[in-house]
Amino acid sequence: MTGEIVGFWAVAVVLVAASLGVVLTPNLFHGVLWLALALVATVVVFLLLDAPFLFGVQLLLYAGGVVTIVVFAIMLTERLVGESIRQASRYVVNGAVLAAAVLVGIVGFLVATPGPGGRPAWTVDLTVALGEALVGPWAVVLQLLGALLVVALLGALYLARTDS
Amino acid sequence: MSGLGPFALELGLGALLVAVFVAGLLARGDDRRPIAWLATLGVLALLAVALLLEPAGPALGGRFVQDGLALFVKRLFLTATFIGLLAGISLPERAFARRAAEYHVLVLASLLGMLVLASARDLIVLFVAFELMSIPLYVLAGFRKSEGEAVEASLKFFLVGSVSSAVMAYGLSFVYGAVGSTDLGAVARALDGDHPLLQLGLLLALVGFLFKVAAFPFHMWVPDTYEAGPTPFVAWLSVAPKAAGFVALFRVYFEGTGAHAAAWVPIAAALATVTMLTGNLMAIPQQNAKRLLAYSGIAQIGYMLVGVAAASASGTAMVLFYLVAYVFGNMGAFLVVEALARAEGSEAISAFRGLAQRSPLLALAMLLFLLSLGGIPFVAGFWAKLYVFWAAAEQGLYWLVLLGAILTVVALFYYLVVARKMYIEPPDRPGRVPLSPTLALSVLLCALGVVLLGLYPKPVVMAALRVAAPLF
């Protein structure tokens, strides 16, 4: 138990710090790196929550895929504009106040809820169960997701390519 | 294959999607309009099928239902899509001719999302369908990608949409967490206890729906997107996804909740109030016809929210009827704007000057649409407004009805401004407004819908009442 607590706090600190880095750093490129860190931290959270399969998915898709795409995008736009993209923030105080208010609002609901007693034991292997579910009852939904990804790709391609 | 019965429409649409996609891969040359015809006629065929279909039992372990409600709105989606696609066939720009496949794949994919959304009884299905519906729309809004306005609109739409779906997903996560199941039936049952997390989740999830239907203050993407998007697409965008948003809202918030639905009355009433108010007020100073219609559309959503605020079977039914009326009235109005824009090269309201003397029938059609949107007797919109007010009055929300009815007057102000341009002011130039046959046909369909529903709303009202009744 104590290991988990220590792990949680460590990951929590890293995650929050990395998240803050994402939104505060003036350099966009650094921001992406901070995001990668945050995603990795999240992955660790998944581990703490006994979800190793998601650990993998997240690591590959997010930390790998997403970050790569973003970096590409940044480089593409930088190449076009011919200078490194730096970004500033607007209305930081307003944003902070509003974000904090939303946080308070959410936490307000949270504290009103009694938490569950503890973690129930897993009776199945999550990875296997997920696999079975995805090819079983959730196959249709998975198809749908496939359609979504294809269409998103098609749309992204249509937009990103230059028509002669 | 009896197990696939409930999915007939989705499967058909999937096949059509694949066909269009493949046709796009095979097509060569600059004019690929046959693909557009393929998609349009395919949708028409699906509509015919949909009209013949009977409600079927649940599938996927209850995660997917093809009940009366689903069928009702699917017919509506298909009708709207057919009209929208029909009107879009004759879009003059090269992009639409050459990229017909992309355009139609995106539209059909979004339509697929709507169809599934209408049947979703599971949080995950709901979310996936919701995103499937939304993501193509971002691209479509910027389909004229060489135009600064279009891509700007696309970006705004995307950013606001993504944030909203993030909030929605966040909310759905709480819903799931509070219930321990993604099944909406379980969600409804869980309402029996006092559960702040569930409340939180439902509230945050509401943001996504409200974004989709464009209620204040989640509406802000609407005017910009409408103004810059291709008009036939905007016409469709202004109705179909909104209808989908409403039906999903009913599924989540009303279906099976019984007396708990009443909890949403104050919130829906407040939203209805601000949405009607701001939509109508902001429409007044508009000079661009599409922007005007965008704000008026927001106001229309406000009226539908009045029906939602009734939180009753009749309220739900009346919103459904409202949606039907809205599809014809709003699409029709947009399509007339499109016709004028093609002829005059302007989407400003001033382009309507003297239309009654140039093209009396087109002007009459526009007048009918405006009157329908304004809620004037003998066109569809009147019954729509009346019925939602009725439903609200049944629940004792007289103040809301009064407010709504008074704001109708404000709405009529800007509708009449357009009517004035058409009927009272002299034309700037002589001659009929040229109209391509497909566009004319789609306008005609809308006009017919508005008039027939206005004269004889009974079948649709009865159907709406019938399909809404099991929700409560």
Added chain:
Amino acid sequence: MGLHAYLTLAAVVFAIGLFGVLTRRNAVGILLGIELMLNAVNINLVAFGRFHADLGGALFTLFTIAITVAEVAVGLAIVIVIFRVRRTVEADHLDLLRG
């Protein structure tokens, strides 16, 4: 650690993401904020799934991750095209449409 700890952590990340969306000028920066918000969703889902010992959470997370990727792809495509047309990705500069 109890469920609430994870939920609170997710809420903080969500709020930070929202803050980023509200304050970053660069469109890509905004996108990163959205990513953070979605990340919070995932933490939530996994945590709930674990504490309910239910498969749904993980399943939901899976779909969310995939959808996020699709969104990011489309979003970045839009950023690229807008950069091409308007020579900027500063969201502050994009106000042709207003009023």
Added chain:
Amino acid sequence: MLTGSPTLALVVLGLPAASFLALALLRPLRRAGRLAGGVSITAIGAAFGAACLLWLRATSRAPLTSPSTSWAWIPADGEPMATVGVMVDELSMTMAVLVTLVSFLVQLYSLAYLVDEPAPSLGRYYAYHSLFAFSMLGLVLAPSFVQMFVFWELVGLCSYLLIGFWYDRPAAARAAAKAFWITKLGDLGFVAGIVMLWASAGTFDFWTLFGQAAGGTLPTEGLATIMFLIYLGAVGKSAQFPLHIWLPDAMEGPTPVSALIHAATMVTAGVFMVTRAFPLFGLVPDVLVLVAWVGAFTALLAASMACVESDIKRVLAYSTVSQLGYMMAAAGAGAPGEAFAHLVTHGVFKALLFLGAGVVIHLFHTNDVFRMGGLTGLPAVWVPFVLATLALAGIWPLPGFFTKEAILAGVLEGGFVGPFVLLAAGAFLTAFYMFRVVFLAFFAPAHGGHHGHHHVPTLMAAVCWTLAGLTVALGLRTALVGEHHPAPAWLPWLSLALALGGVGLAWSMYRRGVPDPAVVAAALRPLEWMARRRYGLDGLFAAAYRWGLLALASLVGWVDRYVVDGVLNVLSAWTLQGGDRLRRLQTGLAQDYVYGVALGALCLLVLARWAWS
């Protein structure tokens, strides 16, 4: 046959009505002019005959149990709310005869007097006359207050139309409207009064009301107010102070009209009404006191104004006002019979005076007495006029003497010493101003060169002579067989002395120049100044109209346009501006839109917290 009386009365009423309808609806007939006149004259002549017949038949019989016959007019669930019909009693029959007679003569006279009028216009004139005859007869035969009011207003209308007969003269147009407005002012009281009376007594019907009054069942609460309001109607119509100001201006109409309407008949309607309703007025002595005082005051006031007037018709108009004052004073003093008698005789000789004046005006084409004169050689012109003047001045044995003396006696008998003194002074002035006119207009030296044709149309002369004969006949009849009002023995002598004194003074001043009128005027400077300006009353009314009513109207109009409607426009403008302001929310910046989403979400949370707690 008693049952015949209503029928005959209806014939009297119906003939002019038929004539009016014919003239109003048959355009060619109306535009034929003299033919239209013929139709009208025939009808009124026949009506006169019928009225005489009615009078002869009815007076030879015993009093009726209920002289009125009526039919429902405004139906209601139970009893009709208002009825129409005829009431045939001595009062109404006498009036009917007088009205038809004078109407007949005046219409005949007009045929000659308006000889220069274009035919269509003449047709219109006779249409109005027929309408007037019908209305006046309807008024006198009315069995109920409502019917009386109906015809009361209709005669007012005829008066309006006939004053404004030459409508393209601005003065006529002004005078017509003024007459209508001022009399309407009194009629407001009348209508309010009868409505209130109806509300308390449940009927408009005279006979029923009289029955209630006699039986003591009439609710007396508020009756004084009611009768006062009804009396206001008479104040307007019979030109009592302070609403008398319209009558002199009414002289803008053709002279025969003045003779008929503004001297003999219509203006006496007020007196007639008070007489008719005397059983009710009798119940409210307070109001009667007021009636008497106002009447007496009016009599003297008008007489004083007549003394300084130089327009012959206006002198006669003031004299009418003055005489109406006498009648009202008598009625107020509790002697309605005397008032009515004076009404009848006055009707005859005042008509004659006007018609005689019409002859003079016809000769001189002017109304100014100072530009007339030199008519000594035309007895056909001056004899009837002087006869009538003597009658008006109250010289024995002409009818004016008797009826005026009866009035004075009645007033004195009622214990109204104050009014008596006023009336007595008025009697002196009456003789004075009338003979002032006679001496100036007829016997003054002729003004050089301004002699029109000295030919008096036969018809006009004939009518004048007829009336003169009638005047004398009436006087002689009263002198020989009439019942004399019991009065102190000194009263006839006083009356006669006053009259002769007035005549003498006029003779001395205007024939002999002793004292010189200018010197007298200078001596009585303030009084003369006031009288010439009509004691400022016209000015007061004009000011009230212009600076009171019209200014208020402009103010209200302004308020409506710029405040009441202004508020609406401000609301509209605010709505428009609100749209414009709200529109600025739509900054065009994507992140502001996200702010919208975030704020919206936050508000949802707060709202839910609030709504669900």
Added chain:
Amino acid sequence: MIPFPVLSIITWAPFVGAVLIMFTARHRPLAVRLIALVTTTISTVLSVFIYVVYDREAAGFQFYERVPLVPPLGISYEVAVDGMSLLMVLLTSVIIFAGVFASWTVATRSQEFYALLLALVTGVYGVFVSLDVFVFFLFYELAVLPMYLLIGIWGSSGEVRPRGVFAWAFRQTGVGTKEYAAMKLTLYLLFGSAFILVGMFALYVNAGAASFSFLDLEATTFDPTVQFWVFLAFYVGFGILAGIWPLHTWSPDGHASAPTAVSMLHAGVLMKLGAYGVVRLGMGLLPEGATDLAWLVGSIACVNVVYGALSAMGQTDLKYVIAYSSVSHMGLVMLGAATLTEAGLNGAVFQMFAHGVMTGLFFALVGLVYEKAHSREIFRMGGFGRVMPGIATAFTVASLSSLGLPATSGFVAELLTFMGAWRSAHPWWLWPAVAGTFLTAVYVLRVAKQIFWGPPSPHFHHLEDARGPEWVALVLLTAVIVVFGVAPGLAIGPVDTATVPLLARIIRP
């Protein structure tokens, strides 16, 4: 009783005419007029017919027709007339019949003009004959909306200078133009209909009978609170149309800007819809509400009478004078109704008729004068009596009716109203009412004097009197004013059969 649906024919004949005109008579102006004439003649003849045939002994609603429209919601097309609506139908017929003639000379887009006019008339008839409250509402809207285009296209603009502290608002809204007037009128009336709608729903929901039928609702006794609020809603909603102060400002602008026939119909009939609604629905369905709020209705009516008359006096634009006179006279109508007495209510209904015809005549005349002299400025005109004696005569008759001269219908109405006022719970209402008649006398005769009397100006020598078809309108309306003034029993007989039962419900112990 009558083998054919006479009320439906009356109601829909003009609509059929409108459709025929739109689809057959394009660019054939004479055909347009003939179709309009024929269809309105059908309605008029049948209105006279039912007026004669109506069984006064039996009273109540007659010529009943019913077709269910939406049975589950209790909506049906249900029409019938009682004594009150009978008179109103007759009024509508008279006015539209005259209106068709009065607008014979409309030259621009005459086909659309007549079509809209006829559609509007159907709405008016429909309101008067409907027994179903919902259908009543539908017809009401139908009667209001064509106004926008009718005024906007064929109307005339006046001149209003922005002044006072609110001048900026006047500039912003464009006060004075016909577009402004059209918009104001339409929106204001629809604003009123919002209240009616709410009231209607409240009745429906509270009756619990799932029926909009007047007869069913009448049989329901509503809770006093409901009665109070619904009556208030009806009063405000219908009252706007009836021109109650201070919600009347649409009426002067609207009437002044509208073309002749539209002003006639609007001031003559449409404003009556408002009063009719208050009496029929407000008092008929909500007796206690009516009793509770009678003080308000009557007191505001008094303001209307005096304020309207003074405003009329303060105008320099001929059309505005007449328009404000309507405000004043509608005050008398409402006052009569508010007295809740037999005399007053009969007076109110009769006043609706009398004022309708009278103001119809007024607007017909004003239209003619405007058309000929091209001026609405009273003080720039003068001496027209010489060149247009017919118009002058008719104007005089209208004026006299307006000031309540006996032998015109205006008098009977006013007298009854006075009688009712003094017998009501608030006798003081008599005084403003009486004062109003005097003020009316002042302003109408002042106008008549200024325009028709006085020396003829050389400017206007070329003007002509009314011609051909215009005479029909003038003669008909004048005749109706006089005939009903001389024989008021013609109208009050049937009306009384309707008002007495109505009052019996209100004054139930």
